[in-house]
Amino acid sequence: MEQPRTPKDEDNVHGNLRTGCGEANQQYSPLPLTPSADLPPRVPRRHTLSPTAGLRSARPEVAEPVTVAVIGTGAIGRDLVSKIDRSPALECRLVAGRNPESAGLRYAESLGYPTTAGGIEAVLAAPRPFDVVFDATSAASHRVHWPLLEPLGTLVIDLTPSKVGQMVAPTVTGVSPATGRNVNLISCGGQAAVPVVHALAARFPVSYFEVVSTVASTVAGRATRMNLDEYVATTGHAVTTFSGVTAVKAILNISPAVPPATFRTAVRARTVGADPVAVRAVVDQVAEQVRSFAPGYEVVSCTAVDDLVTITLRVTAHSDVLPPYAGNLDIINSAAVMVAEQYATRPDRMSRTGVAS
Amino acid sequence: MKQLVIHDPTLRDGQHAVRHQLGLTAIRRYAEAADAARIPVVEVGHGNGLGASSLQVGLAAASDDEMLSTVREALLHSRMGAFMLPGWGTSEDLRRAIGHGVDVFRIGVHATEASLAERHLGFLRDAGAEAHCVLMMSHMASAGELAEQAARAVGYGAQAVGIMDSAGHFLPADVTARIGAIVGAVDAVPVIFHGHNNLGMAVANSVAAADAGALIIDGCARGFGAGAGNTQLEVLVPVLERSGYATGIDLYGLLDAADLAERELMPAPPVTASMSIVSGLAGVFSGFKHRVVELSAAAGVDPRDVFFELGRRQTIAGQEDLIVDVVSELSSRKTGG
Secondary structure, three states, X not given: OOOOOOOEOEHHHOOOHHHHHOOOHHHOOOOOOOOOOOOOOOOOHHHOOOOOHHHHHOOOOOOOOEEEEEEOOOHHHHHHHHHHHHOOOEEEEEEEOOOOOOXXXXXXXXXXOOEEOOHHHHHHOOOOOOOEEEEOOOXXXXXXXXHHHHHHOOEEEEOOOOOOOEEOOHHHHOOOOOOOOEEEOOOHHHHHHXXXXXXXXXXXXXXXXXXXXXXXXXXXOHHHHHOHHHHHHHHHHHHHHHHOOOOEEEEEEXXXXXXXXXXXXXXXXXEOXXXXXXXXXXXXXXXXXXXXXXXXXXXXXXXXXXXXXXXXXXXXXXXXXXXXXXXXXXXXXXXXXXXXXHHOOOHHHHHHHOOOO | OEEOEEEEXXXXXXXXXXXXXXXXXXXXXXXXXHHHOOOOEEEEOOOOOOOOOEOOOEOOXXXXXXXXXXXXXXXXXXXXXXXXXXXXXXXXXXXXXXXXXXOEEEEEEEOOOHHHHHHHHHHHHHHOOEEXXXXXXXXXXXXXXXXXXXXXXHHOOOXXXXXXXXXXXXXXXXXXXXXXXXXXXXXXXXXXXXXEOOOXXXXXXXXXXXXXXXXXXXXXHHHOOOOOOEOEHHHHHHHHHHOOEEOOOOHHHHHHHHHHHHHHOOOOOOOOOHHHHHHHHHOOOHHHHHHHHHHHXXXXXXXXXXXXXXXXXXXXXXXXXXXXXXXXHHHHHHHOO
């Protein structure tokens, strides 16, 4: 194992930078990874500090960033590591997989991070608990991992559809969990759909929601394939929780289409008297908010005919390691990293690490 | 004589032709007739299987529970079949179906995606149900790829494995090569062939499949199914018998069931309409026909262009929302010059 790498490019020049990313979602601005014509020019992170940043800096400048570990080295884990690498607030101290030959472990090594094929046991055996553990394994594995991690007081950010922790969709719930130390990112389809169903249900009398997501086969690893039941249950549960609508259907297509299909989610709502212009305005506003952390989120089509509203959303990935069509992984990982960055500014973390009361 | 198992998905695949609107009375009456003819397996459900009733592909007139309990009561001899697409239905749907007495389950996956069936094949095996795996849109994969995927499915626990010519694209030589390769790869379990009739080849393809070693052949009464329909069951069975295969099916009973199906299940039997020929040639799922025609008419574009474009994009079942995109693109191309 190599020593942890601390420098994170030129961004980590000020200790108070993470106060900037700890602000509201709108402050979040992932670094540009590949030039893209359809995006506004990126603003370097150090220019995104809000006027309130000074207030946060009044706190003692805690020298240590949030230490994190990632369990799971599939496509999700790999992209997570790349996003953590980009975050000045987070410091990756361990990437844990099961297969010593996995491409995910090799990628983490190439960035200079400590890796292990010892899985959860290696995470538990760390001399000092990590501030945050990302679980990018499978729903069944997470149910095993959580009771082991809970006593450590670590914040666990779960990227599997396990339904164990508190569900977070950044623009709807915020990224700071009110209670508990287990945050669940629902599912990729959940991240895409929840902001829309939440806004539609608040504005129109919706009697039924249907959420159909399509992800490219090449970015659906074995855990995803084995977790289709949990995906369907968890996505449906999230739609109901955040819309109040109980008649809900969630579907996931794994598409082997060539060239690979860009991640998309079709949201259908049965409602009455929805004016197409009003629907479009609601959905456009939601999309603008979601783009604050997932810049590739867009509304492809939006119609309201008779009692049926149909909205098609597409998410293009902006990532060091993902192809553009893998927006499913990009949106859930971007949300996960935001939760961890927000946690960096929380007083209760300070108390746990003994730095402040 | 070599014994074949005839599997009848009239009450499931036929649903695509009537937008999943089969009523319980019609379902019960056909199931009784099929049972009287001693058709070995009668499959029922929404066209896309358990749990699939939705705005995306159409809401069914009857619930899964209602359809399964109706057919269960009607079958005295035949076994009851159900179909499921992972990601549409879940293990919970399978559990309920087992409770309704389903004997044979088919897990459908795209031709190159056998691993999507791993969880549910395992679930069914653990539950003691008979589990088959069918590779759909099989024209999109080579014989070698299909053989490899079929072997994987058997590794996950499939007790029969095979291919669906979902787009009705195959000619008999295509079937011979593919079934031959699969039989060679999975000699421990029976191989399934499910034909569609877009190019008028369904019966000939099914005979080719049997000759290549397939032991389970699908057919629907009057070919009831999407677009040009499926293999016509009451033609298939006697043709197989004349070709030297035993089916155990009573010919007159079979013909009676087909007559009943024509009267009570469908407004008219499927015909090989121009659009079905186009979808077969394009290699696009026949179930797209209604939506393509409807949306194309509304937008004033040629539905044949839409089909060939969907084929070019290798659109697969479940991507119905892409029809909207293609129609609007062709429409704007037309109006925008």
